[in-house]
Amino acid sequence: TEGKVITCKAAIAWEAAKPLSIETIEVSPPKEGEVRIKVLYTGLCHTDAYTLSGKDPEGAFPVVLGHEGGGIVESVGAGVDNVKVGDHVVPLYTAECKECKFCKSGKTNLCGRVRATQGKGVMPDGTSRFRCKGKDILHFMGCSTFSQYTVVSKYSVVAVNKSAPLEKACLLGCGITTGYGAAVKTPGIEDSNVAVFGIGCVGLSILQGAKAKGAKRIIAVDINDKKEEWAKKFGATEFINSAKLPEGKSIVDHLVEITDGGLDFTFDATGNVHVMRNALEACHKGWGVCNVIGVAPAGAEIATRPFQLVTGRVWKGSAFGGVKGRTELPGIVDDYLAGTLMVDQFVTHHESLEGINKGFEDMHAGDCIRCVVDM
Ligand code: NAD
Ligand code: AHE
Ligand code: ZN
Numbered sequence: 001t002e003g004k005v006i007t008c009k010a011a012i013a014w015e016a017a018k019p020l021s022i023e024t025i026e027v028s029p030p031k032e033g034e035v036r037i038k039v040l041y042t043g044l045c046h047t048d049a050y051t052l053s054g055k056d057p058e059g060a061f062p063v064v065l066g067h068e069g070g071g072i073v074e075s076v077g078a079g080v081d082n083v084k085v086g087d088h089v090v091p092l093y094t095a096e097c098k099e100c101k102f103c104k105s106g107k108t109n110l111c112g113r114v115r116a117t118q119g120k121g122v123m124p125d126g127t128s129r130f131r132c133k134g135k136d137i138l139h140f141m142g143c144s145t146f147s148q149y150t151v152v153s154k155y156s157v158v159a160v161n162k163s164a165p166l167e168k169a170c171l172l173g174c175g176i177t178t179g180y181g182a183a184v185k186t187p188g189i190e191d192s193n194v195a196v197f198g199i200g201c202v203g204l205s206i207l208q209g210a211k212a213k214g215a216k217r218i219i220a221v222d223i224n225d226k227k228e229e230w231a232k233k234f235g236a237t238e239f240i241n242s243a244k245l246p247e248g249k250s251i252v253d254h255l256v257e258i259t260d261g262g263l264d265f266t267f268d269a270t271g272n273v274h275v276m277r278n279a280l281e282a283c284h285k286g287w288g289v290c291n292v293i294g295v296a297p298a299g300a301e302i303a304t305r306p307f308q309l310v311t312g313r314v315w316k317g318s319a320f321g322g323v324k325g326r327t328e329l330p331g332i333v334d335d336y337l338a339g340t341l342m343v344d345q346f347v348t349h350h351e352s353l354e355g356i357n358k359g360f361e362d363m364h365a366g367d368c369i370r371c372v373v374d375m
Helices: 046-053 101-105 115-120 166-173 175-184 201-212 227-233 251-258 273-281 306-310 325-338 353-363
Strands: 006-012 021-027 034-043 069-076 088-091 130-132 135-137 149-153 157-159 193-197 217-222 238-241 265-268 289-292 314-317 347-352 370-374
Touching (some): 006 130, 069 149, 166 347, 166 370, 201 227, 217 251, 238 251, 353 370
Parallel strands (some): 347 370
Antiparallel strands (some): 034 069, 034 370, 130 135
């Protein structure tokens, strides 16, 4: 197949807010600096549903969505030396070129190399590798894992240990790494009080990371009672249903009261801007840090009284848990293999590619942490 167009199946989003269509798609060979991957499994992340809904300001159609995948390198273009044919790989929506201002700063995992074209849904040369029914189809987040074959930049892929089952390790391509990284990379979380808002795949992974770092008190907040059992399994010491507080009591007042002035660290993993405000305001005066991870719809903005910041609370955020994918993801996969990072437990639902729309329905049902699609 090397050097040839591959014809395979993909789930295409022709337009916003419509179910995906399973289509026959043509996937061109990788050009210079590109890698073609046979995608074996993909997780369904809330962000795929968000972009499909039309609420993502960068959303463009028709597109092959999906960014939480695991697969095997089928072929590589000229100048690719970081992965080879047959490697087990995870595509990276947060690329790492190791050479740009961002990568060299030592201050961020964001990379400037391919982000502009990635946001436009094309490869770094400005064109697409996908065609269907005579039309070019856009890429998504530099990954497009809802196709049996995809093409990514060499900066957007990392090889991982072959003993890791890809049907589970695919979740390290987004949800688990995003939460776990956000917690374990937070300096000073040891010995602290932490609150996590939103107990989905991301929130559970934050709980797991906070526990691994030795946080003293880990409070999980959700509006779904079913999340209590999940939260405790992943390290929460307490669970609060913020929709069931006594009349007139806000979640901020309640948290500040039970923690003697507020939390050292809070995390938003809901994407709701009102929750982001609560997460900031529940921080301890003088030093509390709120990390925003959730993704909010186009047009939504966060607000608080500036006095909240004047008095020492910090609002920050992170993408992909602050993890540098090519440098650090293999180590996280090894943690999973060593049994120090729970991954298998996140998979609550399975679907075939044909059943992918059912997977999105499962996602909204309330008892789904992650659905993994067998491509
Ligand atoms: P999810 O839907 O599985 O989990 C969200 C949880 O939030 C659910 O348990 C829900 O009941 C809860 N929730 C909803 N409203 C709430 C409220 N008002 N108060 C408290 N809890 C509430 O989603 P997920 O896959 O875990 O993703 C969480 C968010 O993180 C999404 O917005 C997603 O787009 C985003 N995300 C961001 C990154 C990043 O790199 N920054 C990566 C992955 C996902
Ligand atoms: N494209 C949107 C925002 C979407 C967004 O924030 N994406 C997160 C990852 S979500 C993964 O499930 C992210 O990493 N953002 C940083 C980046 O560089 O994309 C918008 O508002 O335009
Ligand atoms: Zn995601």
